[in-house]
Amino acid sequence: xxxxxxxxxxxERLDPQEMVVxxxxxxxxxxxLADLIEAAAPGDRRRTDVLADHLDLVLGALGEHxxxxxxxxxxxxxxxxxxxxxxxxxxxxxxxxxxxxxATATELSRRWRTRADRDTALRLAEALRALDLHAAAHMDxxxxxxxxxxxxxxxxxxxxEVGERGRRSVPKAKLLIFLGAILEDATAQERRMFLSQMPAxxxxxxxxxxxxLYDRTTTRVRRSGAEAPHA
Numbered sequence: 736x737x738x739x740x741x742x743x744x745x746x747e748r749l750d751p752q753e754m755v756v757x758x759x760x761x762x763x764x765x766x767x768l769a770d771l772i773e774a775a776a777p778g779d780r781r782r783t784d785v786l787a788d789h790l791d792l793v794l795g796a797l798g799e800h801x802x803x804x805x806x807x808x809x810x811x812x813x814x815x816x817x818x819x820x821x822x823x824x825x826x827x828x829x830x831x832x833x834x835x836x837x838a839t840a841t842e843l844s845r846r847w848r849t850r851a852d853r854d855t856a857l858r859l860a861e862a863l864r865a866l867d868l869h870a871a872a873h874m875d876x877x878x879x880x881x882x883x884x885x886x887x888x889x890x891x892x893x894x895x896e897v898g899e900r901g902r903r904s905v906p907k908a909k910l911l912i913f914l915g916a917i918l919e920d921a922t923a924q925e926r927r928m929f930l931s932q933m934p935a936x937x938x939x940x941x942x943x944x945x946x947x948l949y950d951r952t953t954t955r956v957r958r959s960g961a962e963a964p965h966a
Contacts, residue, residue, distance in 0.1 A: 751894075756920075760796070840866050911945035
């Protein structure tokens, strides 16, 4: 296949800040859930279900995000950024390590949901902290070394394919919740960027329903009066 032309000349230039904003979800939610699961009372199945449901959303999104990169980004970057393909190879190797930690956490989450016991909760919390170490190191490396390559060699349309794949993987009932997780720590400019990419009816749904839904979700998960992100 012939190499694609420089995205800077064939399309508007990609702003890789979107990936940084998405990374914040995993940086925040994985260690937070580890602490909340460790603190959960044994036998409290309602609390276990709440935390396990939210954990399923976060782990599923992380896994799908990485699979989208594996299938839709890495092949293009290996072709177009050949002098820097060692960076892409390193990202792929890190994904393999993360996939192992992710599989362990996912299996322990299923087991904890069934048992709601203290021992499984502690093992799950430990697995999530191990996952967080792998994922945080990878995201640091990715943001420093890969995003400049993406800005040069990946078009906004190609990056949007990764996002669309991720959105399709999120249950429809959870889409507004995950959008809230993305917007929670976003700057005003970043919120405008994400919301501007949504169809007008979806933006209206976020403003009329999504903010309240996310507020209720974070309150239930975190047992606090966490505010919904403002948009």
